[in-house]
Amino acid sequence: MEKLTLSQLQDRASNKLEAKIFFETKKLQEYKLMADGVIDHGLSQEVIQQMITSQEAELQTYHYIKHCLTFND
Numbered sequence: 001m002e003k004l005t006l007s008q009l010q011d012r013a014s015n016k017l018e019a020k021i022f023f024e025t026k027k028l029q030e031y032k033l034m035a036d037g038v039i040d041h042g043l044s045q046e047v048i049q050q051m052i053t054s055q056e057a058e059l060q061t062y063h064y065i066k067h068c069l070t071f072n073d
Contacts, residue, residue: 020062024058035049035052
């Protein structure tokens with residue numbers, strides 16, 4: 001198997017990161033709908049707020065990685 005070029009690796013990494021950010025954003029939106037009572041969940045508001053806070057931190061991390069990838073090229 002041939003090794004990928006640096007450009008190919010950068011493109012693949014960027015695509016994977018964009019997909020991850022997309023789905024993590026959707027997860028955050030789902031948690032917010034749970035907090036608003038739109039989605040029935042059976043969890044306390046406190047637990048949902050913790051989930052939202054955790055998910056926001058997760059997204060911040062992925063955005064930071066994207067920033068590093070973008071400006072490290």
